[in-house]
């Protein structure tokens with residue numbers, strides 16, 4: 224024996240979010256602390272550790288590995304086995320090995336508190352460095368070209384580390400040990416300000432000061448960020464915000480606002496502890512908050528709404544800019560309406576030149592585009608409205624193993640797609656509405672990147688039932704052996720059940736604007752009994768013709784016209800819905816209904832909200848999807864109200880809810896002068912009451928105890944909370960979307976869950 228102690232060894236395999244999060248340096252520090260020799264390396268998505276020393280130290284190391292892991296890591300599995308001691312000397316970080324296997328790509332992380340402190344500390348060598356990062360924070364997904372995650376395979380490869388940065392990178396005790404994005408003012412990316420004709424205006428810190436000065440006098444700045452460009456303006460300057468709306472051709476859809484500190488956020492909105500935790504979490508999403516009555520915010524930021532989307536600065540550049548302007552900034556995606564957000568300098572200079580006055584640019588290439596995520600808190604728990612930066616592309620588990628690699632191509636609007644290998648679902652970040660060639664090209668780019676990053680070659684494609692969707696054509700064009708079609712609302716319910724690991728039958732309430740039904744009609748207010756493999760439709764809204772088809776989704780008065788056609792006698796109660804609508808338009812709509820020409824039948828919760836807004840005289844024409852529902856929710860506020868009549872009849876073994884009496888009661892009461900906020904509240908209560916009762920009787924008849932809620936209508940906090948509370952009061956277990964939102968962003972994951980279950984049943 225040459226050593227003075229008994230040598231034992233362990234080999235550990237750690238999976239989860241363990242790459243790009245400072246895991247190897249952490250293991251290194253821990254091994255040194257416990258006086259262990261060996262090595263650590265990344266192999267595909269796994270971190271492998273070999274440690275040797277005495278048994279006691281090995282045990283302590285193993286325990287600390289799990290309990291002290293870096294804040295933004297997330298260990299999925301940790302397997303340790305006894306190994307043979309190799310007589311290793313010292314502890315080393317080995318180069319990444321490459322192999323097949325699941326390889327998590329870490330999401331982008333907001334600037335950490337240590338970096339923020341250094342950024343604003345005049346004595347720090349990274350004082351005012353707009354790209355300061357460390358192993359705990361900074362861009363990841365957006366700069367990674369391929370895996371494994373090492374600097375040479377990121378867009379930081381273009382910047383050679385200076386000797387000082389290199390020393391930090393190589394020093395195990397340093398916070399920036401193996402931080403792949405490490406840089407400083409002398410070796411890192413640079414910022415500059417360009418005019419809309421591309422002329423250079425200023426560089427470096429001066430550029431940031433110039434941009435701030437322009438924002439302060441009401442100008443619009445296009446700002447290159449982490450996942451793409453933002454368009455920014457002073458959120459307290461009504462004319463600047465209006466000008467931005469005008470130039471962006473975005474009439475009323477709310478803008479998100481960015482502030483630097485929590486105190487500044489509190490000046491704009493009331494913030495609960497759960498909301499504060501979200502605002503300052505590593506993802507730094509936009510959080511929908513209750514807007515204060517008295518605020519500096521311009522009215523045009525979120526017109527007609529009682530809430531406002533707020534996010535805290537999440538990059539060093541944001542901090543520097545906001546530290547100078549000292550007012551909240553509108554930060555909306557840098558795109559022309561209906562196009563994907565711009566990521567390249569030239570692309571932005573080209574596409575945004577009619578919108579922005581100046582461009583604050585930098586030279587760290589954005590490899591993957593990603594929008595800001597949007598979250599709201601309902602009943603103290605987060606509900607995602609848009610899953611993108613900070614969340615994507617983390618895998619979401621499926622409760623069923625997919626026997627073959629899959630691609631679920633997703634829905635038509637608010638699209639995401641999902642790639643699946645085994646039981647890991649890689650859901651793309653929010654892509655958006657697939658309306659034009661630009662968005663289809665974007666879809667294909669993200670798909671190609673995902674296939675390359677995660678090395679998945681799908682053998683089966685999953686699509687919506689709708690024969691005409693662009694995604695249906697995408698599925699047909701893929702080189703796969705089989706295509707499975709999944710009904711939209713079945714996918715909604717499957718998504719919610721699957722993320723909760725539930726594979727048995729549930730009652731599903733799928734409430735949204737539109738989805739293609741298996742009878743060829745428009746569905747969107749469906750009560751299903753479903754498991755992952757199939758569904759039965761147990762309840763719906765009474766079918767209503769939608770004159771003008773798609774146009775009806777933008778013009779609530781048309782939906783009211785459709786409902787009126789079911790009960791002509793309700794005409795006086797519906798009068799407010801048609802004020803200001805020309806005779807010619809009304810009679811065209813009536814003819815469409817009579818002749819069933821371009822007047823599809825719909826059972827849609829979204830359209831019911833539209834009709835209610837119309838008969839209350841709140842909104843007859845919308846400028847963005849969901850506007851009427853958002854406004855009704857805002858009007859209702861915290862008012863309490865009794866439910867109004869919303870009768871249910873049985874038809875052909877199915878329950879049918881008839882909204883006409885409800886709409887008529889609303890219209891009559893409004894015309895009698897009853898407060899519109901109270902009526903909006905009574906409308907919400909009526910829907911929650913009736914739908915919860917329907918769900919209860921369906922659950923009772925089927926002998927089921929679990930209800931899953933899915934679909935975009937559940938973005939309405941009052942509806943979600945109202946239905947959920949009632950169902951729980953009935954003793955039912957309620958599944959609410961958590962890891963994905965209620966809206967169509969979850970459809971691709973639901974499609975994937977259904978396909979995996981179908982394949983598994985086939986054996």
Ligand SMILES: [Zn+2]
Nearest residue numbers: 335338357360
């Ligand atoms: Zn940091």
Ligand SMILES: [Zn+2]
Nearest residue numbers: 385388407410
């Ligand atoms: Zn440097």
Ligand SMILES: [Zn+2]
Nearest residue numbers: 735934935967
């Ligand atoms: Zn939907």
